[in-house]
Amino acid sequence: MFPDAAPLLAVDGLVKRFGGFRALDVLSLRLDAGEILGLVGPNGSGKTTCINVISGLYRPDGGDIHFDGRSIGGWPSHRLVHAGINRTFQVPRPFLTLTVRENVQVALAYGRRGDGVADVDALLLSLDLDAFADRPAKELNSAQQKMLDLARALATRPRLLLIDELAAGLNAAELERVAVKLKDLARSGIALLVVEHLMGFIDQITDRIIVMNAGKEIFEGRLAEAAANPQVVEVFFGAEHAA
Amino acid sequence: MARHLLLILLPVVAAFAILPSVYTNHLMLFNFIIFMTLAQGLNVIYGFTGYLPFGYVGFFGAGSYGFSLMVIHLQAPPFVALLIGAAAAVALALLLTPLLRLSGVYFSIANLAAALAVLQVVSNPNLEEITKGPYGISLRGVFNPTLSYGTAVAVLAATLALVIYLRNSHFGMALKAIREDPISAGMAGINVVRERVVAWLLSALIAGLAGGVFAWYVSVFYPETVFSVEFSVFAIVFVLFGGNATVIGPILGVVILYGIYNAVGISTPQYFQLIYGVLIMGLVLFLPNGLVSLLQRWGIDVP
Numbered sequence: 001m002f003p004d005a006a007p008l009l010a011v012d013g014l015v016k017r018f019g020g021f022r023a024l025d026v027l028s029l030r031l032d033a034g035e036i037l038g039l040v041g042p043n044g045s046g047k048t049t050c051i052n053v054i055s056g057l058y059r060p061d062g063g064d065i066h067f068d069g070r071s072i073g074g075w076p077s078h079r080l081v082h083a084g085i086n087r088t089f090q091v092p093r094p095f096l097t098l099t100v101r102e103n104v105q106v107a108l109a110y111g112r113r114g115d116g117v118a119d120v121d122a123l124l125l126s127l128d129l130d131a132f133a134d135r136p137a138k139e140l141n142s143a144q145q146k147m148l149d150l151a152r153a154l155a156t157r158p159r160l161l162l163i164d165e166l167a168a169g170l171n172a173a174e175l176e177r178v179a180v181k182l183k184d185l186a187r188s189g190i191a192l193l194v195v196e197h198l199m200g201f202i203d204q205i206t207d208r209i210i211v212m213n214a215g216k217e218i219f220e221g222r223l224a225e226a227a228a229n230p231q232v233v234e235v236f237f238g239a240e241h242a243a
Numbered sequence: 244m245a246r247h248l249l250l251i252l253l254p255v256v257a258a259f260a261i262l263p264s265v266y267t268n269h270l271m272l273f274n275f276i277i278f279m280t281l282a283q284g285l286n287v288i289y290g291f292t293g294y295l296p297f298g299y300v301g302f303f304g305a306g307s308y309g310f311s312l313m314v315i316h317l318q319a320p321p322f323v324a325l326l327i328g329a330a331a332a333v334a335l336a337l338l339l340t341p342l343l344r345l346s347g348v349y350f351s352i353a354n355l356a357a358a359l360a361v362l363q364v365v366s367n368p369n370l371e372e373i374t375k376g377p378y379g380i381s382l383r384g385v386f387n388p389t390l391s392y393g394t395a396v397a398v399l400a401a402t403l404a405l406v407i408y409l410r411n412s413h414f415g416m417a418l419k420a421i422r423e424d425p426i427s428a429g430m431a432g433i434n435v436v437r438e439r440v441v442a443w444l445l446s447a448l449i450a451g452l453a454g455g456v457f458a459w460y461v462s463v464f465y466p467e468t469v470f471s472v473e474f475s476v477f478a479i480v481f482v483l484f485g486g487n488a489t490v491i492g493p494i495l496g497v498v499i500l501y502g503i504y505n506a507v508g509i510s511t512p513q514y515f516q517l518i519y520g521v522l523i524m525g526l527v528l529f530l531p532n533g534l535v536s537l538l539q540r541w542g543i544d545v546p
């Protein structure tokens with residue numbers, strides 16, 4: 001094997017069951033450093049579950065996850081964070097009674113890899129959170145709380161970032177800024193897995209997407225090609241076409 | 244942090260060191276020290292991690308009995324016995340760590356059941372040879388009110404120092420992060436299970452030390468005395484009333500409520516229990532973060 005050719009993240013035949021229901025049904029994907037991969041699919045297709053398993057919230061019921069050549073399936077979250085994986089949440093989950101600054105400080109203290117300069121203020125500024133630095137996180141609106149999730153994740157200096165519907169609820173100007181931010185992160189070498197329903201946003205930041213349905217991959221390639229794929233069209237627009 | 248040590252710990256310790264020379268009811272002063280220590284110990288686990296242990300007194304009783312059995316059976320000197328008593332409380336907490344998997348009221352009740360179970364074991368007449376069973380403990384040989392009072396002040400000082408550290412350190416911040424959202428805490432790189440257990444053991448250690456020094460000071464007591472659920476309830480009420488996860492809150496709670504208790508509660512306990520009951524309900528409903536939250540609402544950073 002050629003170690004250089006190995007992707008940063010390799011998911012092979014991943015299975016996650018809830019009772020008898022397979023939320024992930026033999027899913028595989030590859031992601032390289034500096035790449036942005038879009039993960040799209042209808043509601044309930046397993047996108048969030050995929051992120052949850054990779055980030056250690058759930059143990060996989062089958063398949064392998066390799067990160068940087070190591071098998072990481074079933075590791076607890078904090079260990080994955082120290083290995084270089086972090087995420088944001090579809091429904092944001094900041095520490096509500098801690099201040100915005102403390103939310104980031106605690107991640108710097110416990111999750112930061114290496115010992116590079118830790119500038120909380122610069123990080124908050126880059127995500128438009130500087131004005132609220134000393135307010136409790138519960139005073140932020142939902143979009144700002146999502147940015148705080150991102151700030152906490154970035155404080156740990158991840159090499160793989162899993163983004164779950166960060167763009168939902170943002171206005172056009174905010175969307176543009178977030179898109180630029182994510183592309184900057186990818187350019188700095190971070191691998192990004194981006195789950196999103198807004199296709200314009202996906203189109204703007206990704207080169208490659210995976211379309212999921214019922215826990216399985218049904219398409220991999222460019223978004224433009226996906227739109228021409230009958231199976232994808234069926235999954236997304238089936239109801240309307242039938243009507 | 245140095246400021247908090249100077250402005251909070253020092254005056255409290257000085258007050259308890261000086262008061263015995265101007266106030267004759269030393270037992271009452273001693274009880275203040277014990278309740279302040281227990282309230283802060285409970286603050287470590289409840290205030291910083293959100294677990295409310297109704298059976299917190301179990302660690303106090305374990306400390307009392309650990310101390311006493313060392314003195315009775317091995318003629319251990321009091322300071323050695325005190326450490327063993329504290330170790331007994333920590334060992335009990337280790338045994339009970341699986342309870343941390345429970346949440347909310349399930350944890351509280353399971354912990355209460357555990358404390359009652361320990362009481363049943365200790366007061367079992369069949370164990371009279373070892374624990375003196377229901378007949379209680381008498382430690383006249385080591386009785387020393389002055390030295391044991393001084394040791395209680397030292398235990399309180401150490402406890403306050405720990406809570407001040409939690410209030411000002413990344414470790415305390417991490418515990419609060421776990422309390423807010425364990426999943427997010429994991430994504431902040433915090434080893435949730437480990438840090439939680441550390442807080443749990445620290446909190447048990449404090450109660451164990453308090454229990455040991457209590458046994459030493461009073462020297463004669465029954466199992467029901469040191470395993471009385473009233474210790475848990477009082478400590479919880481003081482923390483709730485004053486305000487959790489702060490240094491000042493539990494101190495205020497003890498000074499005000501235990502002060503009132505000593506002024507009116509002892510002569511007319513029936514009214515007092517009623518007032519306490521109403522107070523707990525009122526607090527939980529209208530002021531869940533205690534007196535200090537009134538100040539925090541005004542943007543004041545309460546230490």
Ligand SMILES: Nc1ncnc2c1ncn2[C@@H]1O[C@H](COP(=O)(O)OP(=O)(O)OP(=O)(O)O)[C@@H](O)[C@H]1O
Pocket residue numbers: 018023041042043044045046047048049050090
């Ligand atoms: N903890 C859980 N317990 C039981 N079922 C779950 C759990 N988490 C997810 N599921 C189920 O698994 C399926 C996939 O859910 P998931 O949240 O991954 O979908 P999604 O693709 O992220 O959808 P959306 O676009 O609505 O966010 C759904 O049917 C969901 O109900």
Ligand SMILES: [Mg+2]
Pocket residue numbers: 047048049090164
């Ligand atoms: Mg989702």
